[in-house]
Ligand code: FPP
Ligand code: MG
């Protein structure tokens with residue numbers, strides 16, 4: 001498991017359940033046409049962390065009937081939605097590698113990638129219908145937030161808009177929304193009290209955003225051996241990230257060189273390396289880490305609606321693990 005669950009019985013239950021969801025996911029990649037099955041299974045089976053299904057299951061443990069079959073269905077719905085959005089994301093980002101495998105757009109082409117994403121959205125929608133009209137409404141709203149976040153990412157902040165605030169809005173939409181929904185579905189279908197459902201959904205939104213913001217920090221801080229990615233990719237692509245936005249807010253004259261470097265695309269290897277070195281030693285890195293840690297604390301505070309016990313502890317370590325992750 002990707003999180004330190006202290007309670008062995010709980011951990012065994014989650015592991016067994018994740019294996020069941022894995023089977024369900026595989027079955028839902030099956031299409032009439034073998035070509036479509038291959039394209040759908042390509043990324044689905046490439047070894048994701050299953051972060052969202054795990055959160056659905058953990059959240060369900062806060063309710064009176066965590067074993068309800070709807071919980072497995074919901075876990076499947078959120079992962080199908082997530083993977084579908086990745087097919088589209090890799091087209092938009094022109095990415096050629098994900099989870100160590102060729103992306104669908106690289107392996108086939110953009111048309112296949114977009115339509116395979118749509119196919120998985122179809123599968124996810126069909127399963128959502130089994131969960132009833134409330135779930136369909138939640139799913140539709142989540143979908144809208146995902147799309148709006150993704151579109152907002154391609155739009156520069158307005159002249160009067162704070163760049164950091166704009167960025168946090170993007171992250172809330174493209175990552176916070178579906179993770180909030182994962183926690184909401186788990187609590188809802190596991191039979192949690194309404195105030196727990198709301199608290200866990202807010203918790204999921206914060207944890208989801210922290211997941212993305214930790215990724216930003218890792219992109220600068222970690223060597224490729226740890227992260228499995230090329231360091232400074234966001235920087236090279238000119239993608240704004242939390243540490244960069246925090247450094248850009250500096251008025252310290254000593255930061256003049258860094259700010260000059262950050263004001264241009266960093267495609268030149270030497271300039272890219274220089275900016276990466278300056279950033280790694282910059283106080284903005286600790287400021288960004290501090291922000292993520294304070295967000296984790298805010299998420300954990302929301303768990304106070306729960307009775308103390310192994311489930312609350314596991315959700316607390318889930319938030320901590322996200323904020324301090326090293327890969
Ligand atoms: C990955 O971000 C992308 C997302 C978290 C969301 C993508 C959402 C869409 C493409 C919109 C969904 C479309 C529909 C029709 C619902 P990233 O590119 O920053 O991360 P990466 O490094 O994993 O690619
Ligand atoms: Mg991407």
Ligand code: MG
Pocket residue numbers: 089092093
């Ligand atoms: Mg993207």
